[in-house]
Amino acid sequence: MSLLVTKNLxxxxxxxxxxxHVDFTVKEREVLALIGSNGAGKTTLVNLISGLFPPDxxxxxxxxxxxxxxxxxxxxxxxxxxxxQLVNLFDQLSALDNVALTIFSREGKTRKLASLAxxxxxxxxxxxxxxxxxxxxxxxxxxxxxxxxxxxxxxxVAIAYALRPKLLFLDEPTSGVSTREKTPxxxxxxxxxxxxxxxxxxxxxxxxxxxxYSDRIVAMHQGAILADGTPxxxxxxxxxxxxxxxxxxxx
Amino acid sequence: xxxxxxxxxxxxxxxxxxxxxxxxxxLIYGVMRxxxxxHGNLYAFxxxxxxxxxxxxxxxxxxxxxxxxxxxxxxxxxVLGAVLEPTxxxxxxxxxxxxxxxxxxxxxxxxxxxxxxIWGPYPLSASEVxxxxxxxxxxxxxxxxxxxxxxxxxxxxxxxxxxxxxxTRFGVVLRATSQNMRMASALGVNxxxxxxxxxxxxxxxxxxxxxxIVPGQSAVxxxxxxxxxxxxxxxxxxxxxxxxxxxVGALIVGVVREAGITWFPEIELAVLYLIAAIVLLVxxxxxxxxx
Amino acid sequence: MSTPAVTASANxxxxxxxxxxxxxxxxxxxxxxxxxxxxxxxxxxxxxYGLVMAIGALGFNLLLGYTGLLSxxxxxxxxxxxxxxxxxxxxxxxxxxxxxxxxxxxxSVIVTAVFGWVCVRYTRIFFSILTLALxxxxxxxxxxFFWVTGGTDGLRVPTPSLxxxxxxxxxDKTDFMSHAYYHYVLVVFFAAVALMWVIVNxxxxxxxQAIRDNETRAEFVGVQIWRYRFVAFLVxxxxxxxxxxxxVPLNGLTTPDIxxxxxxxxxxxxxVLGGFRSFAGPIVGAVVFNYLKTYAVGYTVYWQLLLxxxxxxxxxxxxxxIVGTAGRLAARWKKVS
Numbered sequence: 001m002s003l004l005v006t007k008n009l010x011x012x013x014x015x016x017x018x019x020x021h022v023d024f025t026v027k028e029r030e031v032l033a034l035i036g037s038n039g040a041g042k043t044t045l046v047n048l049i050s051g052l053f054p055p056d057x058x059x060x061x062x063x064x065x066x067x068x069x070x071x072x073x074x075x076x077x078x079x080x081x082x083x084x085q086l087v088n089l090f091d092q093l094s095a096l097d098n099v100a101l102t103i104f105s106r107e108g109k110t111r112k113l114a115s116l117a118x119x120x121x122x123x124x125x126x127x128x129x130x131x132x133x134x135x136x137x138x139x140x141x142x143x144x145x146x147x148x149x150x151x152x153x154x155x156x157v158a159i160a161y162a163l164r165p166k167l168l169f170l171d172e173p174t175s176g177v178s179t180r181e182k183t184p185x186x187x188x189x190x191x192x193x194x195x196x197x198x199x200x201x202x203x204x205x206x207x208x209x210x211x212x213y214s215d216r217i218v219a220m221h222q223g224a225i226l227a228d229g230t231p232x233x234x235x236x237x238x239x240x241x242x243x244x245x246x247x248x249x250x251x
Numbered sequence: 252x253x254x255x256x257x258x259x260x261x262x263x264x265x266x267x268x269x270x271x272x273x274x275x276x277x278l279i280y281g282v283m284r285x286x287x288x289x290h291g292n293l294y295a296f297x298x299x300x301x302x303x304x305x306x307x308x309x310x311x312x313x314x315x316x317x318x319x320x321x322x323x324x325x326x327x328x329x330v331l332g333a334v335l336e337p338t339x340x341x342x343x344x345x346x347x348x349x350x351x352x353x354x355x356x357x358x359x360x361x362x363x364x365x366x367x368x369i370w371g372p373y374p375l376s377a378s379e380v381x382x383x384x385x386x387x388x389x390x391x392x393x394x395x396x397x398x399x400x401x402x403x404x405x406x407x408x409x410x411x412x413x414x415x416x417x418x419t420r421f422g423v424v425l426r427a428t429s430q431n432m433r434m435a436s437a438l439g440v441n442x443x444x445x446x447x448x449x450x451x452x453x454x455x456x457x458x459x460x461x462x463x464i465v466p467g468q469s470a471v472x473x474x475x476x477x478x479x480x481x482x483x484x485x486x487x488x489x490x491x492x493x494x495x496x497x498x499v500g501a502l503i504v505g506v507v508r509e510a511g512i513t514w515f516p517e518i519e520l521a522v523l524y525l526i527a528a529i530v531l532l533v534x535x536x537x538x539x540x541x542x
Numbered sequence: 543m544s545t546p547a548v549t550a551s552a553n554x555x556x557x558x559x560x561x562x563x564x565x566x567x568x569x570x571x572x573x574x575x576x577x578x579x580x581x582x583x584x585x586x587x588x589x590x591y592g593l594v595m596a597i598g599a600l601g602f603n604l605l606l607g608y609t610g611l612l613s614x615x616x617x618x619x620x621x622x623x624x625x626x627x628x629x630x631x632x633x634x635x636x637x638x639x640x641x642x643x644x645x646x647x648x649x650s651v652i653v654t655a656v657f658g659w660v661c662v663r664y665t666r667i668f669f670s671i672l673t674l675a676l677x678x679x680x681x682x683x684x685x686x687f688f689w690v691t692g693g694t695d696g697l698r699v700p701t702p703s704l705x706x707x708x709x710x711x712x713x714d715k716t717d718f719m720s721h722a723y724y725h726y727v728l729v730v731f732f733a734a735v736a737l738m739w740v741i742v743n744x745x746x747x748x749x750x751q752a753i754r755d756n757e758t759r760a761e762f763v764g765v766q767i768w769r770y771r772f773v774a775f776l777v778x779x780x781x782x783x784x785x786x787x788x789x790v791p792l793n794g795l796t797t798p799d800i801x802x803x804x805x806x807x808x809x810x811x812x813x814v815l816g817g818f819r820s821f822a823g824p825i826v827g828a829v830v831f832n833y834l835k836t837y838a839v840g841y842t843v844y845w846q847l848l849l850x851x852x853x854x855x856x857x858x859x860x861x862x863x864i865v866g867t868a869g870r871l872a873a874r875w876k877k878v879s
Contacts, residue, residue, distance in 0.1 A: 050762070076764040088762075090755040093748070101752050102763040104745040110765060113746035113773070116560075120745070159763060286667050342858065348666050349612045353814055354857045356807050360850025368844055476804060480678055483671050491667070520682030524675045528660055531672060535664065 003028045003167055003199050009058035018044040020223035032201045033210040036220035042203045046169045050082045051075045079166035083156040091145030098144050100127040102162040134158040150181040157189055170202045186213050253390025258509050264398045266505030267405020271460030273485035274497040275453035281492030282429045282449040288355040291479030292362035297324035297458025298470040299370050305377040314383040321462055328458020329451050336450040374469035381466040401463045484527040490537025583720035590724045592829035593731045594788045599813045599824035600738050601781025607818040608742055609774045610754030615673030616809045618680045619779040621801030622653045623786025628697035628796050639702040642787050650783025658775035662768055674803050681801040696797030699790045727788055750774050817863025826864050
C-alpha cells in the first residue's frame with residue numbers, strides 16, 4: 001500500500017524545471033533511494049513534500065489525505081519528517097537537548113512555560129534511549145556544535161526519528177563523511193528504520209550505499225523520474241547507467 | 252494653489268536632504284551589509300563643519316566664497332568615514348550582525364559627545380548664506396531661494412550616484428561586491444578597498460546632506476540621532492540596499508512629513524513610522540528591496 | 543543500560559542545576575535583603591534603580607539571548623509601564639503600587655501584543671529597525687500629546703502606598719525609598735528572576751533557544767516559529783513594562799526621554815555589559831551600568847563619550863560581558879589550582 005503519492009507535482013525556478021510533473025510514491029515499510037546527478041530535482045522534491053516551500057501545481061497525498069497545502073507543523077503531525085543535507089542542528093544545545101526538544105515539540109509540551117524541562121523524566125529517558133539507538137549516548141552532554149561530522153549526521157537523523165514519523169526523508173545522510181564512516185552510519189540508520197516499520201526515502205550519491213541498503217530505487221533526471229525499480233532492475237537499466245551512474249557505477 | 256506649490260517645494264527640500272542621508276546609509280548596507288547606527292552623526296558632523304567654516308570667515312564675505320566653503324562639511328565627513336571604516340568596523344564583518352549594531356551604537360554615543368566637545372552645547376548657524384540668497388515670490392508669498400539650491404543639489408546627487416553606479420567601472424565593482432562579496436574577491440576585486448570607498452562615499456553623502464541644510468537650519472546636538480531614525484524609515488520603505496528605494500522612500504517621507512506638519516502635526520511622526528510598518532507588512536523587503 | 547540508571551542520571555541533572563543555582567542565589571539574596579542597613583540611603587536608592595533596570599533587562603534578554611532577536615525598541619514597553627502609572631495617578635487618582643503594577647501589566651500586554659504581532663515576522667536587522675521605528679511612534683505621541691502626557695515636562699508621580707495601603711510614604715521620602723520601597727522592589731525582583739529562570743528552563747524556553755540556533759530546523763521539529771517568538775516578545779515586553787512601573791515612583795517623574803530609542807540603546811548596553819549569553823548577565827549588567835552611568839554623569843558632561851568608548855571596547859574585547867568573562871576566569875583559575 002502506498003504511504004505517500006505525489007500527482008503531477010511541479011516546481012519551476014524561473015527557467016529551471018526543478019520538479020517537472022513528478023508522480024512519486026513511497027510504500028509502507030520500505031527503504032527507498034532517490035538518486036540522480038546534482039540538479040536532478042531530488043532535494044527540491046523532498047522540500048516540496050516536507051513543506052519547505054509550496055509546489056506550483058500538483059498534489060501530495062499522505063496516507064490518503066491531501067497535504068499539499070498543509071503547514072510544516074501539520075505534515076510533521078501527520079508523520080512526515082526529514083533530515084538535511086547540510087547538517088541542521090541546534091549547535092548551542094547539547095546533543096541530548098537537541099533530541100529532548102524534539103520530543104517536547106512532538107508531545108506539544110513546548111507550550112509549557114511555567115514548568116522546568118528537566119523535571120519531565122519521561123522525555124529525558126526517551127531522548128537518552130534514542131541517542132543510544134544511534135550510538136550517541138556518549139555524546140549526550142556535548143554541545144551539538146562540538147561533535148564530529150559523522151556524529152552530527154547521525155544526530156540529525158536521530159532528531160527526525162524522535163518525531164516518530166511514518167515517513168522519514170534523509171537528504172544525503174553520508175555526504176561529507178569519510179568512506180570508513182559511511183557503512184556504520186547506514187547500518188545504524190537502516191536498522192533503526194526497519195525495526196520500527198518506518199518508511200525511509202534516502203537521497204544518496206554513493207552507489208555502493210544505494211545498492212546495498214535500499215529496497216527500491218527511484219532515479220531522477222532533469223526534474224523528471226527516469227527510472228523506478230528494484231536495485232537489480234536499476235542496475236540493468238541502460239538509461240540509468242549511461243546518464244547517471246556512468247563509469248563510477250557498481251562493479 | 253500657491254500654498255500647494257510651497258508645500259510641494261518644502262516636501263522636495265526635505266526629501267533631498269533625506270535622500271542624501273538615507274542613500275548613503277543604503278549604499279553602505281548594500282555593499283557591506285552593515286547598518287551604521289552612527290550614520291546620522293556623520294550628517295550632523297557635516298553640518299557642524301560647514302557651519303563652523305562659514306562662521307569662521309569674517310562677515311560680509313562674498314556669497315561665492317561661502318558657497319565654495321559649503322561642501323567642506325561633506326569632505327570632512329568623508330575623511331572621518333575613511334578613518335572609521337578600517338579602524339573600527341573592519342574587525343566586525345565576520346561577526347554577528349548584533350555586534351555590528353552595538354559597535355556603531357557605541358560610535359554614535361562617542362561622536363555625539365565629540366560634537367559637543369568641539370563646538371559646545373549651543374546651536375551653530377550659517378544663516379548668512381541663506382540670507383544672501385534672498386527670496387522669491389510664489390503667488391503672494393515670499394519663499395527662500397536657497398531652498399531651491401538644496402533641491403538642486405539633491406537632484407544632482409541622485410543623477411551623479413546613478414551615473415557612478417551604472418555607468419562607471421567603479422560602479423560595476425561596487426555592484427559585483429554587493430551581489431556576492433566572495434565571488435568578487437575571487438575575481439580579483441580588492442574587497443577591503445571597495446568597502447572603504449563605499450563607506451567613504453556613503454559618509455560623504457550624509458555629510459553633504461548636513462552641509463547643505465545647515466544654512467537653512469542650525470546645527471544642533473541630537474540632530475544626527477533624529478535624522479538616522481528618519482533615514483531608517485526611508486530605507487525600510489524603499490528597501491535596504493536599494494538607491495532607487497532610498498529616492499522613492501525619501502520622496503514619500505518628504506511628502507508625508509510636509510502634509511503632517513500642515514494638517515496633522517500631533518501625529519505626523521507617528522504616521523511616518525506607521526507607514527514604514529505597513530510597507531514592511533505588505534512588502535517585507537521594502538518597495539525596491541531584494542527579498 | 544537499564545531504565546533506572548537513565549532516570550537516576552536525569553534526576554542528578556535536575557537536582558544539580560537547581561542546587562548549584564541556589565548555592566549562589568541564596569547568599570546573594572540574603573545580602574541584598576540587608577543592604578539598606580549597611581549602606582548609606584543614597585547607595586541603596588541607586589541599587590533600587592539597578593534592580594528595577596535588571597527586571598527590564600532580564601525581559602529584554604529573553605529576546606536577545608534566548609530567542610536571538612535584538613530589539614532596539616524596548617524603551618517603548620518600559621515607557622508604557624511608566625506612563626500607565628503616571629496616567630493612573632493623573633486621571634484615576636490611584637495611589638496603590640499593586641494597582642500600578644496591575645495596570646502596567648495590562649497596558650504592556652496590549653502594546654506588546656500589537657507591536658509583537660508586526661515585529662515577529664522579521665529577524666536580524668529588520669527586526670531591530672522595526673522595533674525601533676514602532677517605539678518611536680509611542681515616543682512621538684508622548685512628546686506631541688502634551689495635554690495628556692505633559693509633553694517634555696512629563697508627568698509627576700507621588701510616593702505610592704505599598705501592600706494595599708499598609709505602608710504609606712508619609713514622612714521622609716529618602717527613608718521610604720531606601721527601605722520600604724527598596725524591599726518592595728527586591729521582592730518583585732526575586733519573583734521576576736525566579737519566573738524568568740523557570741521560563742528559560744522550561745520546554746518553551748528550550749524551543750526559543752532552538753529557534754535562536756536554527757530557525758529552519760526548529761520549524762522541522764514542529765515548532766511554530768512565529769507563535770513562539772510572539773509569546774517570547776509578549777513576556778519580554780511585560781517584564782520591561784513592569785520595570786517601567788517600578789521605576790516611576792522612584793524617579794518621581796516620567797518624561798518622553800524614557801521612550802526615545804536611545805534609552806532602548808541603554809537597555810541593550812547593560813545587557814551586553816553583563817553578558818547576554820548567560821542568565822545572570824543582564825542582572826549584573828543593569829546594576830553595574832546604573833552605577834557606571836551615575837558616576838560617569840557626575841564626573842563629566844562627556845559621559846556619553848565615556849560610555850560609548852566602554853561599549854566599543856566591550857564589544858571588541860569582551861563580547862561575553864562581565865558574567866561570561868568572570869566565568870571563564872573562574873574556570874581557568876580552577877584548572878590552575
